Amino acid sequence: MKVVKNISLKNLNTFGVDVKSKYFVEIYSEEELKQALNSGEYSNHQKLILGGGSNILFTKDYDGLVIKNSIPGIKLLDEDSKKVIVEAGAGVIWDELVKYCVDYNFGGIENLSYIPGTVGAAPIQNIGAYGQELEEIFYELNGIYIDSCETKNFNKSECSFSYRSSIFKNELKNKFIITSVKLKLNKNPNVNLSYNSVKKEVEKKNIKQPTIKDIREIVIAIRKSKLPDPVEIGNAGSFFKNPVITKEKFKVLKEEYPDLKHFFVDENNVKIFAAWLIEKCGWKGKRFGDTGTHKLQPLVIVNYGNASGKEIYEISKMIKSDVKTIFYITLKNEVNIIN
Numbered sequence: 093m094k095v096v097k098n099i100s101l102k103n104l105n106t107f108g109v110d111v112k113s114k115y116f117v118e119i120y121s122e123e124e125l126k127q128a129l130n131s132g133e134y135s136n137h138q139k140l141i142l143g144g145g146s147n148i149l150f151t152k153d154y155d156g157l158v159i160k161n162s163i164p165g166i167k168l169l170d171e172d173s174k175k176v177i178v179e180a181g182a183g184v185i186w187d188e189l190v191k192y193c194v195d196y197n198f199g200g201i202e203n204l205s206y207i208p209g210t211v212g213a214a215p216i217q218n219i220g221a222y223g224q225e226l227e228e229i230f231y232e233l234n235g236i237y238i239d240s241c242e243t244k245n246f247n248k249s250e251c252s253f254s255y256r257s258s259i260f261k262n263e264l265k266n267k268f269i270i271t272s273v274k275l276k277l278n279k280n281p282n283v284n285l286s287y288n289s290v291k292k293e294v295e296k297k298n299i300k301q302p303t304i305k306d307i308r309e310i311v312i313a314i315r316k317s318k319l320p321d322p323v324e325i326g327n328a329g330s331f332f333k334n335p336v337i338t339k340e341k342f343k344v345l346k347e348e349y350p351d352l353k354h355f356f357v358d359e360n361n362v363k364i365f366a367a368w369l370i371e372k373c374g375w376k377g378k379r380f381g382d383t384g385t386h387k388l389q390p391l392v393i394v395n396y397g398n399a400s401g402k403e404i405y406e407i408s409k410m411i412k413s414d415v416k417t418i419f420y421i422t423l424k425n426e427v428n429i430i431n
């Protein structure tokens with residue numbers, strides 16, 4: 093374990109924002125993590141755990157210790173005739189875990205293919221895509237409290253998962269570090285075609301009995317066609333969550349905007365597509381200097397080159413303000429802002 097000083101984080105965040113961290117360490121085991129947390133030299137400094145940096149926006153240099161979690165390892169822990177428990181280290185690349193499971197025909201994870209980032213960050217915002225969320229396959233996780241170095245195991249209900257959220261994004265934000273995650277998967281999987289574009293693609297390809305491998309390939313192809321690749325253009329995926337509003341408020345808006353893109357969450361609540369709101373405010377493809385919204389995906393804020401984190405953050409605030417003024421809806425950030 094080697095702590096380095098004043099390192100640039102440009103290649104460690106998918107926005108490609110060029111900030112420095114006062115101290116930086118990469119850890120490969122729970123023991124190394126404890127060593128980093130216990131080291132006297134850094135005990136008075138703030139600490140930030142970093143995975144793939146694909147859901148984070150640094151608005152300035154980080155005046156503390158950034159701990160890059162690279163704890164490796166995927167293993168099959170337990171199985172019966174129907175289910176299997178797979179455990180992965182928090183530093184494993186999420187999509188490598190998905191590929192491992194799909195290759196063994198362990199189902200329930202395939203719609204989450206190709207989401208960037210690490211396994212350890214997946215529970216933070218209960219990652220979700222194409223009709224599936226992590227919580228549906230989550231079994232439990234292990235980790236360490238930053239202050240006490242005490243280890244703790246969380247079962248599903250203790251994680252308080254909800255739409256792009258969990259206890260780790262709220263009460264335990266920056267207080268707990270996930271070191272491993274266990275998932276419960278199906279050995280005789282049924283494919284999930286609840287998302288229209290996935291279903292349409294299966295039909296278009298005339299696949300009569302789609303396998304989870306087919307679904308993984310379709311999801312990857314859709315993602316590649318729709319989302320900007322951070323290697324080519326800096327971004328962190330959706331910058332905002334889709335807002336949920338009451339049915340009453342929805343009715344009023346729908347009268348004024350008959351094309352309002354939405355879907356019903358339950359009897360009383362409606363989810364509105366944030367991308368639609370942003371586009372209606374005239375923000376699609378709008379650019380200021382080296383930052384702005386993506387030309388095809390207004391929900392994605394991009395770094396065209398050398399934008400600073402502060403500039404990107406300012407754009408996000410302008411978008412929020414316009415959406416609030418026009419629709420009386422407050423957008424919430426999906427990306428973690430480091431101020």
Ligand SMILES: Cc1cc2nc3c(=O)[nH]c(=O)nc-3n(C[C@H](O)[C@H](O)[C@H](O)COP(=O)(O)OP(=O)(O)OC[C@H]3O[C@@H](n4cnc5c(N)ncnc54)[C@H](O)[C@@H]3O)c2cc1C
Pocket residue numbers: 106140141142143144145146147148161182207208209210211212213214216217218219220221260268269270271319320321322327328329330428
């Ligand atoms: C092109 C693109 C597409 C995306 N699509 C999706 C999508 O479809 N669905 C979706 O849900 N997300 C999506 N995202 C967002 C992102 O990929 C996920 O949120 C991912 O889980 C972040 O993982 P990471 O390792 O990069 O986390 P980081 O960005 O490194 O960290 C995110 C937050 O989690 C904390 N954290 C990281 N690791 C740990 C740990 N081990 N213990 C405790 N805290 C930790 C960090 O401190 C930070 O607050 C997308 C991002 C991009 C760039």
